Amino acid sequence: MKYIFLIFSFFTIQSCKGQGEKEIKNKNQIEVLEKSNTICGKNNSSNEDYSKIKNWKLSNEDIINIIQKSEKIDEHILHYAYGNLPCEIIGKVKVAGIIKDFIINAGGYYYLGSEIYGCNSPDCYKYFPKEAEESDAAEDEISTNRSEIVYNIPTEFYGDYSLTVDHGKLDEFSEMSIDYDISIKKNNCTFSGLGYKTYFTDLCTMDKSNDRIIIKYIKQIDGDGMSPHNNNDTLGVLFKKKNKYYIRSEIIADKNWKYNTDILLKKTK
Secondary structure, eight states: OBOGGGSOOOOOOOTTTTTTGGGGOOGGGEEEEEEOOOEESTTOOSOOOOTTTTTOOOOHHHHHHHHHHOEEEOHHHHHHHOOOOSEEEEEEEEETTEEEEEEEETTTEEEETTEEEEOOSGGGGGGSOOBOOOOHHHHHHHHHHHHHOOOOSOGGGOEEEEEEEEEEESSSSOEEEEEEEEEEETTEEEEEEEETTEEEEEEEEEEEETTEEEEEEEEEEEEOSSSOOTTOSEEEEEEEETTEEEEEOSSOBOTTSOBSOOEEOEEEO
């Protein structure tokens, strides 16, 4: 059993993502007007067994929380990062004074009018059922999708990067040290941190901009939930200078707690 959201994905998230959507994040601006019971099998063309998720339900408060915590996604992210489970809840909601139809799929995404949103925060997992046992065919399909993804970046940037930032001692017994790791492959990208007040692993995607690689957030796949980066569309900018690799990031601070500074990385492979 596993969350459907953890299917690995790739595709660009626009740099302006989240700006307009943030305007509807106030719970007081969201009101559920109509809500159906759970509908299963209506749009199911694969004879999927939905017996394990047919009891999935959402209250009005759940729906409001989902809308509050989600982010807009496109068709590519929907296809590769979310499962289309055969159970839905439909209805009408008023958001910031505008009435819209919604369709919430048990796979963790929903349509609000003509726009698609994904609930990729760890806080959202409790609102959706765990995926039923996946068949070997489904696993093969996931692997195939991943193997078909190839980043359009120079191969010299492929590899594993590591960094340890020592922020000094918290007291005589404790150190404020954080280890960061970035893995960049032709069809996979992860960004992780572990240490002082830090524990996360993010799935990421990449764009090339001139001679720099823009590392972008897709979703958190592991962590304590205390280091959410869904508001940070860009996790970091990777670049090469005099045959050495550096990162500039809103996530990584130098030893003096200054962010967005050029920090040297150790590259392996």
